[in-house]
Amino acid sequence: MKALTYEQAMEQFDPVFGIEVHVELNTATKMFCGCANEFGAEPNTQVCPVCLGLPGAMPVTNEKAVESAIRLGLSLGCEIRESSRFARKNYFYPDLAKDYQISQYDEPTCFEGSLDVVLDDGEVFTVGIERAHMEEDAGKNTHKGGTGGIQGADYSLVDYNRGGVPLVEIVTKPITGAGARTAEVARAYVATIRDIVKALDISDGRMEQGSVRADVNLSLRPKAAAGEDQDAVPFGKRSETKNVNSLRAIERAIHHEASRQAGLLLAGKPVVQETRHWHEDTGSTTPGRSKEEAEDYRYFPEPDLLPVEPSREWVEELRGTLPEHPAKMRARLKEEWGFSDTDMRDAVNADALSLIADTVAAGAAPQSARKWWMGELARTANDREVALAELPVTPADVAELQGLVDAGTINDKLARQALEGVLAGEGSPREVVESRGLEVVSDDSALEAAVDEALAAQPDVLAKIQDGKVQAAGAIVGAVMKATRGQADAGRVREIILQRAGVEG
Amino acid sequence: MTDWTRASAAQMAAAMKAGEVTSVELTQAHLDRIAAVDADVHAFLHVDAEGALATAREVDEARAAGEELPALAGVPIAVKDILVTQGMPTTAGSRILEGWEPPYDATVTRKIREARMPILGKTNMDEFAMGSSTEHSGYGPTRNPWDLDRIPGGSGGGSAASLAAWEAPLAIGSDTGGSIRQPASVTGTVGVKPTYGGVSRYGAIALASSLDQLGPCARTVEDAAYLHEVMGGHDPMDATSLDEPVPSCVDAARQGREEDLAGVRIGVIKELSGEGYQAGVEQRFEESLELLKARGAEVVEVSCPSFEYALAAYYLILPSEASSNLAKFDSVRFGLRVEKATVEKTMGATRAEGFGDEVKRRIILGTYALSAGYYDAYYGSAQKVRTLIQRDFAAAFEQADVLVSPTTPTTPFKLGERLDDPLAMYLNDVATIPANLAGIPGMSLPSGTAPEDGLPTGFQILAPAHEDARMYRIGAALEKALAEQWGGHLTAQAPELEVAK
């Protein structure tokens, strides 16, 4: 059986897909106990009787997490249920302290929403949201020795620090009509969710740390014959690919699954309804649990917790705190800053939008702000393999740096050296300019002396200039710049050379 | 020399205040009594002589220094092994938790410590509170001090027996379907299940979270009232805890002793009598009603037709919740571990070995009842019955201030008699279960002994939610009237136990 390319698959079939996104909230404490909600602590140091599931311990709902979930729900256009419940999802697993997960089942807090996502070419695609519900995360297993899997390991270690961390799971309705743009829509949808949670400041939104995680399900159905309604064609069997944790991986996973399923269908073989594991290295998926052997989670209402009953007044108050939708904000900024489509897309993809906005707010011109963040700083971030925002430089620093250039205190080349100093932790741009002595030499007498010296050293060049070959002055400019270690204003040096040579500038 | 173990907790508190006895003397007297009789009774799973005496000494020193002390300071207490206690093993009667020492205190444990009451030890119980006889304890049964061949009730047989055997003046119990009231009934003691949410459940090992409630066990209504006030109150660690003041139980008990019951309407629940009820139990119940009438109460009959379904609903809800609550006993973080080749096999082997038959029976029932495709028919229907029972109670409380019934249909049965017949065992709780399904408070106090077997019979008082104080008023009034007839409390009539040398 031969796999098809994604494009071939899309020519023959109509894809239907859905995405479940888990957002880890950035509340100070966990979902149901007072333990710190922080990433990266020593194993099992952020635990208590509640999140360790010790006998007798009981959960208490984190109100801040409820607030975050409602604000997210409102941002997704969801209805907020007047009374919603937590439920227990029962299954045995060592990283699940109580051997049940407190989640929401038949009564999620947020339901029936929709989200507009903007594709690269500006087209807007509306994604239906089925629900957004709260739940707690599980701990983390590490399997040592043997096969490294849970069944074949010599032993396993469990870290419960992540156990009980608050999550919101956002589930889309089946998404149809995206056709060949399915992978692009999926990617844009997750990117938009990520932007929204960051704008809401309810999560750090970092996919690489697992703060935003996606499961992608996909099925293919035959294309409707000409003149027939595609919506009337029943859905095919779907696969659900778990833990697809970067924007690029989402596109790749959809490409892979569409090709794989199309290959099966064309060969007359069935697609198995199952969960599949994503492998980043090979860009492919392998089967997990099939639906037939799927567990029965025996959901029932969590008797240790009261229903979540936000007052209408509170919900409206929260609605008033919502930031601008990222797509609208982008359109507005593009207009205000006069960026091209490409400028804007590059900035968005580099996660530089809010950095540029903050730099502009600190006094820099939009194009200058863009130039620094998308140029020098993007290169540095790339070299250091960190996110732009993680660089030890603030938008205020960048604005200050550009201010020094605009005032003529330093030139572009010196500014790059100053920035290097800032990134090395030497202080603010102004402090670095001072401590490294980077200011341009604007004292004419010093420049005149340097020009005279250079002209004396190259009398042939002086003769050429005096002959009218003004462009020969470049060699002298270079010599002066070298002598002043780049700290001269090249324009001024040129003027002085022409004066000294007796030629009008 | 006075035998202080025969005094009530209130008398002990007053005597300490008057300087007639010290907490160390009281505590030692009870420890001596435990040493003398507990080999036969087996009310305790763990005795903490050192810890109890240390607390007692501190109380005596504080009193000598003129410190203001809580009402029950220095009065020793026994704690059901369902409550986690830091520094003392906690097993909930299960082998799966053998040797486990919790790293934290339950809220009620903390309150007992704050009330400065020496904790004598942990009392025996049916494993994870599943049972009505304490025969399902993983550590052997407790025996009824009235007749060592008979059951002390359950699940809190240890707490009730410790009171009847004069091993402790007060004890903590937990009541999911009658585990405080039924043992009180069959041992001739007093037991109270407060309104759901009235006492924090934090640190009480959960059986069925929506039914469980901790409460006081004592030999007198007044003592229970004092302990109720120590235990009760809002707890931010328990989301289902009521955010309202602790009911004035002590004042209500005093009112019951001192005032008549004019204007009080007492509703007799029609459905909790007749078939299955022992003649002597019904006789003592009728006599108690007469005494209440004599004190001015009006007695009316009420009907609660949905009670017919209570037992069935209870045995769906309880196993369902329990099957989930007991999942955490998986060998990974605490308790027994039976090491096998894989995690899954280790979990299975540990649970197979650590849990007793009754626990396994209920886990299987609950797992089945919650399964996809069965949920609506079982768990869903049971929740509907719960609503119907709440409606029955609401209607009955329109006609009466409190509702009454015999606590148990029979006096205590013999050990082993119903072990092979779970249904007969379950029927013991037919009168106590409705209160748990509705979340309302209930009390059991002694109404005498059945003429045919000389064993204790219990009188149950139920009040509307949040109206716990009402039970104390009526209970104290009845207790006083009965004591006048008997010339003392019922427990004084119990046969003397043989004391070990």
Ligand SMILES: [Zn+2]
């Ligand atoms: Zn915790």
